[in-house]
Amino acid sequence: MGTSVKVLKFGGTSMGTAEAMRQVIEIVRKPQKDAAVRAVVVSAMNGVTNTLIKIAHEAAEHKAYKALLEEVRVRHLKAVDDLVSAKNRVKAHKEVEKMFRYLADALKGVELVRDVSPQALDYVMSYGERLSAHILTEALNDKGVPAEYLNARHVVRTDANFGSAAVDFKTTNRQIAAYFKKHKKLQVVTGFIGATEDKKTTTIGRGGSDYSGAIFGAALKAKAIEIWTDVSGVMTADPRLVKNAKVVPELAFEEAGELAYFGAKVLHPKTILPAMREGIPVKVLNTFRPKDRGTTIVADFAKRKVKSHTVDALTFKRPITIVHIHSPELFDANGLMAAIFRIFEKYRTSVDVVATSVTSVSLTIDSQQHLPQIIAELATLGRVHIEQHKAIVCAVGGGINAAGVAGKMFTALGKSDINVEMISQASSAVSITFIVHERDAEKALQLLHKEYIR
């Protein structure tokens, strides 16, 4: 490869209109200081995947679906008209029309069989990304940016678990490297889709284009992966709750994970795992405000350039239930802890936070679905006590493990009469979590935001 490259991924809103796609083209063609753009991975135009699913189901149920399909077709043709100049338009239209013919044939099949299998649905859904990628390719070429369309089915190998197929990284990485060796032009790649060994089209899970971006970035050993979306990055807190919430400039992968787990709207860390394994930073950027610096998610917490004594972002999750188990036997029975967890596992109820003392264990759960059974079984191990209407507050930050941070945090909360329980600090030292009453969650968030972030 030699020179450094990067991979850009654009989501559904960025691809949603000709206007937005024009922005995309500006971003792609802008001379890059750090690395050349080698691949652009795209989502379907926003809403199209959902519409295709709806159409497929209606076809299977023998309901009228053709008008809706026509709407989708017109939307794509219109995008071509708006983006591609007259001299190239005929060719661009031709390919779009061809895709719609194949799609119509597939839907006819669904209609005749009166069944839409997950396999058929993946095939139908794949047209969303195929169309958007094709249109962007034509538009780029039209604007003098040489680009080639790449259907990810040719390189992304998956198993046959339609709807959320697992990627075979060994084959995929090899195939991507080989393909890019032969194709030197900028590649416009369909996100979200792959294929099995016997060439059946698969999808890798809803919202999977971010994952595709990371897959291509990792396979190409990119210097950076940029996820272009409609927000300016990960926020310090939910802006609906905290007025002066702002974008967090940098986060470690682990911190993003904690935030996502406790309810923050961030790029799902699972989707960028391939990038993290290769140590490639992932930037979250705003297509509609390209000058905003966005958030960079770095692979290695240890490499974070942090200011000490600080919290970088906050979130909470509610409602939460606390389950306390008191047993004098906890004192010396190691097996008891395992027995307690086995009960939660049996009922597939995940435990978020755990605190122990010599004779008691407290755990939090966010699902009450099996609570009566869980209580009944726990009662054979000790005295059980339940507290409802709680919230987990989670603070993350590169400097959060510094001396005094937790102290200052709980002093501030105490002064405002917010009761805090079950404080826990992850061993990786990226976060502090604690439980408050559900009605205090917002206040706690606002208070800590003011204290640490401003």
Ligand code: ASP
């Ligand atoms: N178009 C797909 C979806 O809506 C994948 C993506 O946009 O990430 O789920």
Ligand code: MG
């Ligand atoms: Mg998305």
